[in-house]
Amino acid sequence: SQTIHQWPATLVQPVGSPLSLECTVEGTSNPNLYWYRQAAGRGLQLLFYSVGIGQISSEVPQNLSASRPQDRQFILSSKKLLLSDSGFYLCAWSVFGNTIYFGEGSWLTVV
Amino acid sequence: GQQLNQSPQSMFIQEGEDVSMNCTSSSIFNTWLWYKQDPGEGPVLLIALYKAGELTSNGRLTAQFGITRKDSFLNISASIPSDVGIYFCAGLAQGAQKLVFGQGTRLTINP
Numbered sequence: 001s002q003t004i005h006q007w008p009a010t011l012v013q014p015v016g017s018p019l020s021l022e023c024t025v026e027g028t029s030n031p032n033l034y035w036y037r038q039a040a041g042r043g044l045q046l047l048f049y050s051v052g053i054g055q056i057s058s059e060v061p062q063n064l065s066a067s068r069p070q071d072r073q074f075i076l077s078s079k080k081l082l083l084s085d086s087g088f089y090l091c092a093w094s095v096f097g098n099t100i101y102f103g104e105g106s107w108l109t110v111v
Numbered sequence: 112g113q114q115l116n117q118s119p120q121s122m123f124i125q126e127g128e129d130v131s132m133n134c135t136s137s138s139i140f141n142t143w144l145w146y147k148q149d150p151g152e153g154p155v156l157l158i159a160l161y162k163a164g165e166l167t168s169n170g171r172l173t174a175q176f177g178i179t180r181k182d183s184f185l186n187i188s189a190s191i192p193s194d195v196g197i198y199f200c201a202g203l204a205q206g207a208q209k210l211v212f213g214q215g216t217r218l219t220i221n222p
Binding site for chain 1: 141151208
């Protein structure tokens with residue numbers, strides 16, 4: 001069966017510091033991969049999605065970037081965090097794009 | 112972009128009551144999904160619907176894909192305390208490549 005894992009689960013970072021959140025999927029090949037952000041426990045905002053290695057689509061302009069160095073690995077990064085980057089970040093995967101499955105989430109607090 | 116109108120935004124009910132929530136769209140959808148999110152965790156897929164008129168159950172949960180293909184509802188029968196959480200609908204519009212999410216329904220249950 002397929003599994004998705006993202007880490008770290010919780011992160012407290014100072015303003016201006018870098019960020020790296022990692023996500024891996026097991027049990028499937030060539031999945032679509034996604035990064036979502038959720039603020040205040042409501043609403044899922046799609047940040048990035050990828051249909052293959054090195055292929056990244058950005059949904060909103062922001063202080064973040066994503067990379068897909070391997071088929072089942074998706075990384076969310078920032079060079080310099082802002083206070084507004086705080087939130088709950090969710091990695092997700094799908095095979096055909098019509099049903100997606102989420103990871104456990106990563107809480108980021110920028111102080 | 113596509114918008115989903117999910118209602119109600121919040122529900123406060125007594126344990127044992129039935130719950131009903133729905134999502135509507137302005138365009139035709141090919142897929143409707145319902146997720147539940149517990150505090151601090153990623154959304155978990157409850158029910159997936161892929162055909163107009165489809166009625167699917169998962170234990171005490173029942174969801175239907177509307178005949179017009181522009182709406183879906185989720186019912187929970189005989190609510191219990193562990194039903195507390197945020198419920199999200201999501202859909203894939205005809206011709207679209209990415210899912211659209213509703214804003215969520217927060218369910219609170221008084222014992």
